[in-house]
Amino acid sequence: MQVYNTQSRKKEELIPLDPPNIRMYVCGPTTYNFIHLGNARPLVFFDTVRRYLEYRGYKVKYVQNFTDVDDKIINRALKEGEEPLKLASRYIEEYFKDADALGVRRADVHPRVSEHIDDIIKAITGLIAKGYAYVVDGDVYYRVEAFPGYGKLSGRTQEEMMAGARVEIDERKENPADFALWKKAKPGEPYWESPWGKGRPGWHIECSVMAVKYLGETLDIHGGGNDLIFPHHENELAQAEALTGKPFVRYWMHNGFITVNNEKMSKSLGNFFLLRDILAKFPPDVVRFYLLSVHYRSPLDFDDGKLTEAGKALGRLKNTRLLACEFIEGGRELEKGLAQDAFIEEVKREKAEFIAAMDDDFNTAQALGHLFNISRLLNSYMAEADKHDELARARVREALHIFEELGNILGIFMEYKEEKEDLWLDLAGIMLDVRQMLREEKNFVLADQIRNCLYELGIVIEDTPEKSRIKAENAPPVEKVMEKVIFIRSELRKNKDYARADYIRDRLKEKNILIEDTREGARWRFAQI
RNA sequence: GGGCGGGUGGCGAAGUGGCUAACGCUGAGGUCUGCAAAAUCUCCAUUCACCGGUUCGAAUCCGGUCCCGCCCUCCA
Known part of the structure; x- marks a missing residue:
């Protein structure tokens, strides 16, 4: 290395x-x-x-x-x-x-x-x-000479430092370059006892x-x-x-330093970003990804647009991980060796290059490039392969394993706290089921309306031959989701599709949500237990 | 003033003597899809701030010019 x-x-x-x-x-x-x-x-x-x-x-x-x-x-x-x-x-x-x-x-x-x-x-x-230090009236200085x-x-050299020195000269020091090892406490300051008096x-x-x-x-x-x-x-x-x-x-x-609009981040310029404020706007894995996407010795410029871009880039990698996990779901582990083929060979080549990049002074930017290459290889392979083929699954499993292993070195694959239990997901699931029924009877107008409703909440639907999946950057509030559910149900009722409207009501009941139809429209509440 | 580092496509960013100058974002077109989305494929720098030089060969080495950032003061 x-x-x-x-x-x-x-x-x-x-x-x-x-x-x-x-x-x-x-x-x-x-x-x-x-x-x-x-x-x-x-x-x-x-x-x-x-x-x-x-x-x-x-x-x-x-x-x-x-x-x-x-x-x-x-x-x-x-x-x-x-x-x-x-x-x-x-x-x-x-x-x-x-x-x-x-x-x-x-x-x-x-x-x-x-x-x-x-x-x-x-x-x-x-x-x-x-003889490397001397005491002056309760202070101790290091003797640079x-x-x-x-x-x-x-x-x-010391001469060079003298040339542009802006340090105020303390006459008590033997040499202006000498620096404090121990500072005498001024009144009101915290201090510890020492052989040279109170200080820090x-x-x-x-x-x-x-x-x-x-x-x-x-x-x-x-x-x-x-x-x-x-x-x-x-x-x-x-x-x-x-x-x-x-x-x-x-x-x-x-x-290297972080700059903001190519200026050094500093308090006097007022371009100071607390990590806390950034984390309020962007997920932590995106921030981490962004910090590693530039070589560590280069300056790194910061603004929201760049983090947004980083979020999209990281999203690609995370998506591959998701697709691969779906692909191998439920399959059995095959013995090693069986899975070898040109695809796996290529993935391994990228892994070797990832390591070579990291070996060369921790070139995380270059290493990330190879991670993206693996991502593309995996996506392409999965697009062609049959997910019912055990061998294909074994290969995807092995490639995914490598992919995650390398991603974890960079620490960019964070596990979010499980959202599976979240109510909004259940609600979106019900909507998805209704939408699927509508699609099957070619009622695309209403099906698309459901998709749009969810999209407004920041929930994206992706249809695949087997199923539809839901993605959301942030969990939407349940009240907002319910608003949409009620709206869709009212549309169904307008179409006199009472069977489906009742279906929604029944599903909601399973989640302890009661729907009450009134003259002004429906309202909902949590059932008392 | 002294020291250090840097200027690569529309943007971000790797690459430091010789493969088509990675990768990401954006954009254009195709495949897939009920339509989308996702995914995928193809295309988008004969050129690496500028000028000279070394070399069979340079974005990459040398010299010069211009520009930018950081340190020399508390700072990550």
């Missing part, structure tokens, strides 16, 4: 320190708000990396931190009159709601800064002892400490957004290597 390493700026063969183990650390959010789309990209991408590495036989230990001690949290807590740590922990819970929705698996460890203050103090003490490799990740950790030290604590002195993969390269990861590296004397990370991976 090839992995692009930010530090060397080229793709390198992935060789873990201790195969088959892979130790992976990804920087998690600072929890002072709901996460936004920009947070979602690394989440989904590195979750996919993890799934793929596991698929390839690696044993992955995955750690993702929460920064729950930070100036932004303190400021926000101050405004809202809440305890900073409580606020942070509240948003950690909210974080999990969003991440779960996107199908992001929980990390093996989710360490929090607030629970590692002792480790951090120990690390800072060690850095001071080794003492670490010769400083700048090797972001690829810049600086921004970068927590990751070095927690990564080493849970994964060892050398990680295989360390990931995060592009913007973390400098200063965050540069500083993490400087701290960790100064302390351990070992290489901190073998492969640095960074994802």
